[in-house]
Amino acid sequence: MVMRTHKFRLYPSNEAEIKMLNSLELCRQTYNELLGLLNEQKEIDKSQIQGIIPDMKICDSRFKQLHSKTMQYECYRLFSNLTALMQTKKKNRRVGSLRFKGKGWFKTFTYNQSGFKIIKTGKRHQILKLSKIGEIPIRCHREIKGKIKQITVKREASGKWFASIAEQTDKEIAPIRKIEKVVGIDVGLDNFVYDSDGNAVKNPRHLNKYNEQLAKLQRNMSKKKKGSINKNKQRIKVARLHEKIVNTRNDFLHKLSHYYVNNYDAIGMEDMPMGLKNNIFAKSKADASWGKFRQFIAYKAESAGKMFVPVPYKGTTQRCSQCGKIVHKTLRDREHNCFCGFIAPRDYNSALEIKKLMLKKLEIGQELPESTPAEMEAIPVMATSVVEAGSPTL
Ligand SMILES: [Zn+2]
Secondary structure (H helix, E strand, C coil), rough: EEEEEEEEEEECCHHHHHHHHHHHHHHHHHHHHHHHHHHCCCCCCCHHHHHHHHHHHHCCCHHCCCCCCHHHHHHHHHHHHHHEEEEEHHHHCCCCCCCCCCHHHHHHHECCCEEEEEEEEEEECEEEEECCCCCEEEEEECCCCCCCEEEEEEEECCCCEEEEEEECCCCEEEECCCCEEEEEEEECCCCEEEECCCCCCCCCCCHHHHHHHHHHHHHHHHHCCCHHHHHHHHHHHHHHHHHHHHHHHHHHHHHHHHHHHHCCEEEECCCCCCHHHHHHHHHHHHHHHHHHHHHHHHHHHHHHHCEEEECCCCCCCEEEECCCCCCCCCCCCCCCECCCCCCCEEEHHHHHHHHHHHHHHHHCCCCCCCCCCCCCCCCCCCCCCCCCCCCCCC
16 A cells, blocks of 8 residues: 655635635644643643543534544644654754744644545546535546545645645556666756766756746845735745746656656666765755655656666766776766776766666666667656645655
């Protein structure tokens, strides 16, 4: 069994949106109430805190507007915050205690196990039916085949609403196909990827453009007066653009990973500790994308009966893929120039080395049939789809 989470856009009516905002506010109040009780306890007693939830509904009828599981989820949220805090404390960091959440702080509310239903309409929008809220049009980019375990409704800073749907599916492991075409992929800053067939893919140009726009908007925002209407307007602009960047990047990563899984039977990538590469490059954004890219390749390969092969990252940049000698390079050296006569772009040499390591790991060495390198097709990038993969929070 695997859990998968998909994020879909919601299009609530005004009436539904008022109820959704009300749910956020009531969840916040529930959380604060439970935290208040936790603070009074000499010894932590979770069951007592959980037990107060039905009483709250009796004492204050407003809480009847919340689905019971949604309310209970706030208890889960409180205790996972508490666990996180304890773990931070263990590392001897100076931390305080859990804080009460101020107005407008809550961005999500969650239905766990029950209180939801998706109605298929056969049209562009399906219907998400939520207990205590009603029917909300939802744009599903992919069909949900598994059993839905949890739905989290989120209001983004831009004012748009989304639903993160966690589904449980039978592990889709297709039988491994015969390995004929393999590829090694190197990731980097210059080119987002460089593969062992000599294809290089840059980050989509949109992203650079958007990132520049974002920096400009953020500068403008910081000049506006605190609490002013203009500042608020600017804040929404920043949030919208930020959302666009995330969508564009995800779309790019989905298309690129799809390309590799479609065209190759085995795909090798460095098994690099992400934090390490991060230290070297100090580019956390690119770093996050590489991690996501690997994750996309791994799960798409699994569903398609292809292989994802992580190889040790150490030395892939310095080692010559042809003779195995170490050729030292600094970050600035973009070319691999070995005594053995092999000269190639640095990332291309790395990709070839990754492929070599992968073949060794697969123990297929020389037996592989000669294949013509796949021709890289253009990867169109659109900022429309919002599909996210990852593990759910519960
Ligand atoms: Zn060499």
